[in-house]
Each structure stands twice: as C-alpha cells, then as structure tokens.
Amino acid sequence: MAKAIQKITLDRSEDIPFDKLELSQKNVRNIKAGVSIEDLANDIALRGLLMSLNVRPVLGDNDEETGRYEVPAGGRRYRALELLIKQKRMAKTEPIPCIVKRGASTSVEDDSLAENVHRLQLHPLDQFRAFQTLHLQGLGEEEMAARYFVSVSTVRQRLRLASVSPRLLDLYANDEMKLEQVMAFSITNDHVRQEQVWDTVSRSHVREPYYIRRLLTEAAVRAADRRAVYVGVEAYEAAGGVVMRDLFEQDQGGWLQDPALLEQLVFEKLKTDAEALKAEEGWKWVDAAIDFPYGHASGLRRFYGERTELSADELARYDEVKAQYDKLDADYAKAEDYSEETETRLEELGNELDRLNDRPHVFDLEEVARGGVFVSLDASGELKIERGFVRPEDEPAGEVDDADDGDNDGNVGVATSVTGGISVNGKPVAVETQEEEDDKIRPLSDRVIEDLTAARTIALRNALASDPIMAFVAALHAFVLKTFFLYGSDSCLEVTMQSAKFGQTQGLGDTVGAKEIEQRHEAWGHDLPKTPAELWDYLVALDEASRQALFAHCVSLSLNAVVQPWNRRPAAIAHAEQLARSIGFDMVDAGWTPTVDNYLGRVTKAHILQAVREAKGEQSAQLIDHLKKPDMAREAARLLEGSGWLPEPLRLAVDETPAVQSNDDAAELVGDNVVEGADADLPAFLAEDADSEDAASEGAEVEEHRHLDPAE
Template sequence: MAKAIQKITLDRSDDIPFDKLELSQKNVRNIKAGVSIEELANDIALRGLLMSLNVRPMLGEEGKETGHYEVPAGGRRYRALELLIKQKRMAKTEPIPCIVKRGGATSLEDDSLAENVHRLQLHPLDQFRAFQTLHLQGLGEEEIAARYFVSVSTVRQRLRLASVSPRLLDLYASDEMKLEQVMAFSITNDHVRQEQVWDTVSRSHVRESYYIRRLLTETAVRVADRRAVYVGIEAYEAAGGVIMRDLFEQDQGGWLQDPALLEQLVFDRLKTDAEALKTQEGWKWVDAALDFPYGHTSGLRRFYGERAEVSAEELDRYDKVKAEYDKLDAEYAEAENYSEETETRIEELGNELDRLNDRPYVFDRQDVVRGGAFISLSASGELKIERGFVRPEDEPVVDVDERDAGDHDGGADDAVASATTGGVSVNGKSVAVESPEQEDDRVRPISDRVIEDLTATRTIAMRNALANDPVMAFVAALHVFVLKTFFVYGSDSCLEITLQSAKFSQTQDLGETVWAKEIEERHEVWGHDLPKDASEVWDYLVALDEASRQALFAHCVSQSLNAVVQAWNRRPAAIAHAEQLARSIAFDMVEAGWVPTVDNYLGRVTKAHILQAVLEAKGEQSAQLIDHLKKPDMAREAARLLEGSGWLPEPLRFAVDQAPVEIADHADDGPIEGSTAAASDVDLPAFLAEDVEGEGVSPEDVDAGEQRNLDAAE
C-alpha cells in the first residue's frame, strides 16, 4: 500500500500594529550594504510595503503568547518603518503585513539566513529593460533615478545598454558576451553596424572592449579633431550631424558620425573666411584649403609687415599693467595661502600684457594689392593664415630704359659711348669694344680685355685678403645664404656659392610635424627681422652680434640639407655623409620624437613588415597576438604595441656594422664614372647597400622599386 505524501501547510499572514513588533537581535544581517534605510523608507512611502515581515510570537513565563512579536527576518524594512514613524509620516499603530510563524523545525537565525541567501539578484539585463519600459511609459530619467536611488548618469547608462541590438543582448543573457562588451557596443545606435562588428570580433582572438570601440569608431571623427573644433559642435548638429557618445569611458566629447557632412562644413567656412580676409585686408588673392603641401610657397616672393606703432596711451597702459603684475606676483610668491582671486587677477594682467605686446603686423598697401595669403587649419583647429606672398606673374614690371636712365645722369657723350659699345658699362662708365689703338688726345673707353685682366687681378687680391679675415668670410657666405633663402629675386653676390633647398610636397602631413613647425616659426622670426630690401642685407649682417649671426647661418645652412633617398636618385655618398652629420650633432629620430603610426609607416608596408617590427620591438609572443588580423587591424594594433618602444624602421636607423659598399668586377678599373673614390669606404644602410652598384640605379631598378611600393600598399 503506497504511503501518502504529507502536504505542506504555510504560515498565515496577519496585520499587526507596528508598536507590537520588536526587532530580533538574532537577525544575521549586521553589515550595511545596498540601499540605505532612508532610501528604503522613501520607497515604502511611495509604493507601500511590497514584502511582508517574517515574525514570531513572543512568549511569556508559562509559554503563552504576550501579543508582541519579534522580527528575525526583514530588519531593514523594520528600521525603515521605524524611521517613517519618527518622521511622523506614519502612525505607530499602523497595521503591518506579517507572516506569523509559530513553532517549526528552524531557528530564528536559520530563518534570517535563509531569507537573505535564497534571494536571487535581478539579472542586469532585466534591470536595463525594466528601466527602458518605465522610460517608454513616460517616466523621465530624473524621476527614475529618484525612485530607485541612483544617479541620473546611471539611468542613462542602463537605458543606453537596453538600446543595444536585441541579438547581442540575447547573447549577453546567455553568457556568450560580457557586460564590458555590451558597454562597448552601446557607443552607437546602429544595430546593423553593431552586429557586423560582433561577427568580425567573434571570429577573432581579440574580443576586448577597446577593440570593439575602435572598430565602431574607425570611420567617425573625434570631437577633438581640428575640423570639428573649427566648425563647432553646435553647427555640426544644426546641420543634422549625429554625435556618438561613450557613457562608460572617457571619450573626450565623443565622435562625429558623419565625416562627409563635417568636411563640407569645413570647406564652406574656409571659403567664407577666405573671402572675408580678402575683402577686409585687400589681398589680390587668398587660397584656402584644409592643408597645403609642405613647400607650397616655393617660387613665391615673401614680404613681411611691420609691427604697428605703439601709441602713447598704449605705452602708458602697458607700464601700469606691468607694474601691477610685478607687484602682485611678488606679493603672492611670498604668501603662504592659496588665493583663487589673486591667481585669476594675475592671469588677467598677463593676458592683457600679451595683447599689448602682440601687436598686429601692418603691410605696405602696394604689396598687398599684388600679394596674397594662404588660409588653412592648424593642428589645434584654429585658422592658420600665412600672409605676404607674391606670384611671379604679379611682380611689378620695371622699364629697363627708365631704370638705366635713373641710374646716372646720362649726357650726350655717354649716349654716344653707349651706342658704340652696345650698352656695356662698369660702374656707370661705358666700356668700349676692344679696337686698334688710336693715338690721339681723346680719352677713349678702356678695352674689355684690359678690364678683364684688371678685375681678375683684383679678384685674386680680394681672395687673399678674405682668406685672412675669417669673420668677414663668414659674413660673406652668410650674405649669400640669406639672399638665397629669403629673397627670391634678391641681388647677386660676388661669391659663386649656391644654396638649394629641396621641396618635399609629395610627403603628406609633413608640414604638421613638430620639426616643420619649428623651422617655419624660426623662418618667420628672421623674416620679420631682416631688411625688406636685399641691398640692405650686407650692412645688417655686419652689424649683427656674433651669436645671432651664427644662428642665422645655421638656419640657412640647414635649409639646404637633403638626405632623401629616391628610387631614381640614391646618392650613396651623400647619404653616407648624412650619417656622419647625424652622428656629429648627436641626432636620433627616437629622441627627436618620431613614433611609428598607421599613417607614417605601418599602414604603408606589407603585413610581413608589420610583424617584423613587432617581433623586433616586443618579441615573438606579441607578434603572434596580431598575426591573424587583417592588415588595417594589424597596423592599428601594431601601433599600439610599438608605442614607447623606441623602434625605428631601417631607413631611419644608423648604419651599424654594415659592410662597405663593394662595386664588383671593377677592382682594377679605378673609380667608376659618376662615383667618388670615397664612396666605397663608407658604411651605408642595408637598404642602400643592397642594390647600389656601378653608375647608380638603372631604369629596371626604378621599375622594380615602383613595383615594391605597389606591393607594400596592398
């Protein structure tokens, strides 16, 4: 006969006045955690008591119930109700829903522990979706935050997480995706893009949240980008642009999701600013572009303005501000306590001094009407204006006849002499074509041959004198360099010294490097200091102090340095000399600040080169982490791994322990035409030594080099 299963009988509930309840000292919860008593009391006042208290009757001496009950489970709810009574928001006799337990096989401590341990926390996804439902029902973010005692930012975060693709949220619910990954996907509301990125990441070994964020934002533009700074976020959003925000990590303002719209806004504003500059300042032309290639001013004559004169009022104001600034700064330096008001005042005075010192440059109106300017964007997003350039076709036309007439008072004799000599003169005196001597009393022009011999003698004597005066020799060479560097149409020099400055307009973003900016700033400073007329440069250099003269000399000489290796022009001896020069000035590209990036190297070489770079800098284990990635992803990850490593590609390294260049099969033939005898004795980098042979690079070598470049770009 089957044994009957005993049925379970549950304890009955009852409403007990609060003043009949007492908190049991056997409640196991003693550590404060979660929502505070004050917040719980406010929630009970809002929605009532959602969970009954668990109570047991208190017994008297004979085991009879006294009418009072102790609360072993629900202590926080008890304290919250007690707080409401103290705040006079609830009567102390208010009936409280309770589950009354009489007898049983468990103790008070057992019941208290079971109530807390058996409670299952709500899955985060359920909470996200619940917040979303409340929001759809009309509750604002602030109201939800107030009801559940969290910050408004927390509510926004959870609402954003709930808006992620349902497919991805289902993966999170089944523990196939981590919360950090869901947080990364919440950057964008584009569910299609989210799922595309997840499909890519799920097939990869790299699934970290930073990688997901990178893939989601690779086509977007950061708010800190110079284009966004120039246009302004308000203008971008007013034009219909959308900004992606990361609510879980620092995003420096987020990402602009529509680069095409941003580019159009930039070009429109640049065009407007260029027209305004042309109209306001009277330039003949103003060219505007996001960037100009390095060396874009080559072939244009540059002229500089002069600082606006300081008025008496400005000078008086400067003296007063400077005196106040010095006094306040000295007093604050001796003060012991921090003063925000004093620091603010010092900063205001410093800014005013800067405004008074940085007076605008005033240009000659005759130069302005034939000159122009370039407008572009600086790295910080500010407008970069380069003023004072004249194109060759806009140069003023000088009438040769009028110029010659103004050089000297040409009398009748001069006119006759000029006609008979073909217009040749020295120091304003006509020079005759050599002819048989005519013995008469008339003083005829000196023959060309005599003049040549005399000036040759003078030249040799001057060479000797200049060799014995090193200071003037230095000034003379510097004079040539300054004319070639700063005066496109400058006067010639008696020194047959040439100075050339190669242009590298084919290299993208070269003008934005820190080195190019330093050169440009130094050139600007010297350009403003030098005389405007080339004929006055000599006197300026002679009067210049020695330190400034050497600095100017170094600047001009540096402009002629060219260590570029080109497929059609390898120049092994020149590159070897560049190595020697670099060592002599203790130059190193790492110390100079060069780091490998996607744009300058990693994105322009093959995957094998990228892996080789990581292998050399970080070891085999790091290379294996990225060897499965596609090239764009591999390049980005390699840039992150190489950051701070000091790694350099071979063309930027010093040649160390390289074998001298050997020119095969010509040991007995002497130097090859077009090469130098010293070239074979110089250590060259491997990338040059590999195929430098004979008379240089053949057309076949050029074609092969171009093919290698095409392979690297794939």
C-alpha cells in the same frame, strides 16, 4: 499499503499593529549594504510595502503568547517603517502585513539566513529592459533616478544598454558575451553595424572591448579632430549629423558618424572665412584648404608686415606697468613666504605687458593688392593664416628673375581652384600603389623611402639649426670639398641655397621639426630688412650670437637627405649620417613614431610583423599575425607606441670607424679612397642590393649604380 504523503501547510498572514512588533536581535544581517534605510522608507511611502515581514510570537513564562511579535527576517523594512513613524508620516498603530510563524521546526537564525541567501539578484539585462519599459511608459530619466536611488547618468547607461541589438543581448543573457562587450557595442545605435562587428570579432582571437570600440568607430571622426573643433559639434548636429557617445568611458566628446557631412561643413565655413578675410584686408587672392602640403609656398615671394608703433599713451602705460612689474618682482624675490596675492598680481601685470607687445602687423597696401593668403586649419582646429605671398605672374614687370621662370616645382596654383580670388581645398591627392601582400619581406617602396627620408631631413634640418658650430663646420666642409677636391664635392648641404621640396609627402607640416622651422623662419622674416640693399649693414650690425643663429637656420634649410629613386646620392647620404652623429641627432628624440599614416599602413604585412617582432618580440607579433592588414597596422601602431623602434631608412648607421686614428691611417683616406670608402658608412637600405623578382630589373638597377659611381 502505501504511506500517505503529508501535505504542507503554510503560515498565515496577519495584520499586526506596528507598535506590537519589535526587532529580533538574532537577525544574521549586521553589515549595512544596498539601499539606505532612508531611501527604502521613501520607496515604501511611494509604493507601499511590497513584501510582508516574517515574525514570531514572543512567548511568556508558560510558553504562552504575550501579544507581541519579534521580527527576525525583514529587519531593514522594520527600520524603514520605524523611520516613517518618527517622521510622523505613518501612525504607530498602522497594521503591518506579517507572516506569523508558530511552532517552527527551524530556528530564528536559520530563517533569517534563508531569507537572505535564497534571494536571487535580478539579472542585469532584466534590469536594463525594465528601465526601458518604464521609459516607454512615460517615466522620465530624472524621475527613474529618484525612484531607484541612482544617478541620472546610471539611468542613461542602463537605457543605452537596453537599446543594443536584441541578437547581442540574447548572447549576453546566455553568457556568450560579457557585460563589458555589451557596453562597448552601446556606443552606436546601428544594430546592423553592431552585428557585423560581432561577427568579425567572434571569428578572431581579439574580442576585447577596446577592439570592438575601434571597429565601430573606424569610419567616424573624433570630436577632438581639428575639423570637428573648427565647425563645432553643435553645428554638425544642427545639420543632421549624428554623434556616437560612450557612456561608460571617457570619449573626449564622442565620434562624428558622418565624415562627408563634416567635410562639407568645413569647406563651407572655410569659404566664408576666406571671403571675409579677402574683403576685410584687400588681398588679391586667398587660398583655403583643410591642409596644404609642406612647401606649398615654394616659388612665391614672401613679404612681411611691420608691427605698429606704440602710441604716446600706450608707451607711457607700458613704462608704468613695466616699472610696477620690476619693483614687485624684485620685492617678492627677497620675501621668504609664498604670497598668492603677489603671484596673481605679477601674472596680471605680465599679461598686460604681453597685450601691449602683441601688436598687429601692418602690410604695405601695394603689396597686399598683388599678394595673397593661405588659410588652413592648425592641429587645434583654429584658423592658420599665412599672409604675404606674391606669385611670379603678379610681380611688377622687370622684377622677376628670368632664371626663376618656370622654377616653381609645379606647386604654384596646383593646390588652388580660383573663383574670384578664392579657392578651397583644390590640392590633388596622390594615389599610392599598394604592394602585393605576402609573407615575404620585400624592400620598401621608393615612395615610402622618399617620404621617410623627407621627414628625417626636416627633423635633421631643425636639429642642425640649433647647433651653430656644427652648421659652420658643415658649410665649411662643403666649401673645402668644392675648392680642393674636384671629384669629391658631395655634401648633403645644397650650399647654393637650393632647398629640396617635399610637396608629395603628406603630414610633414604637422611634425615638430616643421613647426619649429616655420616659427623660426617667420620670426627672422619679421626682423630682417625689407630690401636686399639694407641686408649687408643689418648683418654687419647684428650681434655674434644672432648672426650664428641666422647662419645655422639658413644652412639647415639647404640640407637634403632625401632618398629618391632617380636621385639616391649615396655619398651625400653617407655625409648626412656623419653630420647626424656629430650633432647627436636621433629620430626618436625628434618625435617620430610609427603610425598607420606615416609607415605601417603603407608597407606589407611582413614589414609590419617584422617591426613588432624587432620592438616587442615574437610573442607580440603572433598576437596580430592573423589580422587583416588595416587592423594589423592599427594594432601594431598601439604596440609600437613608445618603443623607440625606427624603420631602416630612419636609423642612424652604426659607425664602425675607430675612435682614434694615426696620422698614417688618416693619410690613407686621402685621394681616391675617400670616395671608395664612403660606402662603408651607407645605411643598410642603400648599401645592400634590393631583392627583386624581376632579374632584368635588378640588373638595370645595378648598372645604374655602376654609372653613378664615377660621378660620386
């Protein structure tokens, strides 16, 4: 006969006055964790007790119940109720729902441990969705934060996570996606785009959150971009633009999702600012653009304003403030202790002196009537205003040199579209033909080499300008070559003060070297006399150090180390290498680093992998060799950052010439051997024949070099 299965009976619930309860000392929870007792008390006051207390009768000497009960499970709830009684928010005789356990087969410690261990934490996704449901029911973010004892930002984060594509949330619920990946997807509300990016990353080896964020924002514009700063994020949003925000990491203001709208707002604001400037200052024309190519003012005469003189009152105030500053500074230098008050006062006096010194420049009204202004955006999003340019056709009759006719390098008027003297963003955009992508490392394109060497020329000019001694030597070298060596007059200096133009190379004006050259040129322009007739006396009276600095600046502007397909000049480039070594020049020190725009996005995948392999090793190259070219270029830029890697046209050629030569050895270099030996110092990208799939084309290039040799 089968044995009957014993039925389970559960302990009954009773309402017991709180003053009949006491906390058991056998509760296994001794370490504070989770919501505080104060917060739990407030929650009980709001919604009542959601879970009964687990109690056992306190027995007397004869194992009889005494009418009191101990609480082994639910200790935090007991303390919260106790706090409410102390705060007189609840009576001490208030009945408390309790599960009374009599004749238990398990110990008090066993029950306390089971209640805490068997409690299953809510899955984060259930929590996110619950917050979303409460929000849809009308509960505000601040109220939810108060109810659940979290910050408002935490509530916003959970609501944002709940708004991610349901398909991706299902993957997260099934442990096919990590929480960090869901957080990365939350920066946009576009479910279609979220799913597209997931389909992309799920097929690749790179699934890191940073990569997901990069793909989601690749078509957006950062709020720190100069265009966004200029227009203002508030104005962009007021025009209907959407800003993507990352609630989980620093995003520097987020990403503007509509670049076309942003560009439209920039052009409208630029036009307004240009019209206001033209009307206020009386210029004949104002050209405005987000950016101008480097050398955009080539062929235009530049004139400068004169700083307004201090009035008698301003001069007296300047002398007074300067005396106060000098006395306070001298006394503070003798003091032994630091004084914050003195430091603050010195700063105030210094700022006032700067305000008095920083007076506006006043331009000649006749020049203003025929001159113009270039208005663009600097790197910080502020207006960059370049005043005082005169086009050749606006010069007074008879003042234009006939030799300059048409010698504007095509730059004058190309970047403008004139409408009543105002033009906005009229410059043409050069279209560059992309190389066919394959695994073979082909020679760099002529355009890439030209742009790289243009950047190197700018940086080398800037370095030469800071070394007056070598500038003198470089100029003297060119003069002696032209005087004594009839067939050896090649130099990287165009000492007739011709200056190579780099109008097609984008971004040159934002480089460190170009900015320093521009600032130096601007400073000298304000100091020099206004007419050529006054220049000689000015130079004679100039102190030696200033004269050397001016000489170095002028000589540096003639330096040309650009390699162009129609003007390679191997001997001149070899001389540029010698000059660079002499002044200790290096492109890494000059601030150049490979980016998508200046190199990695313009060469083949094979070149990109070669760069990463050379800088970081084969393992790093294998991490990105499966990516598409745009993604590969971006990842390579990240890997190469700070590595000091340079492409071949920017590297300094290794000098294999012995450090010390005898007189006989030096004598052998005189004459024809000077020219023939120049190839030994050529960079590899010039000294070696470029690979080509077209044998006839290769032969033509060799023949061209053969014709160039006698001239060099």
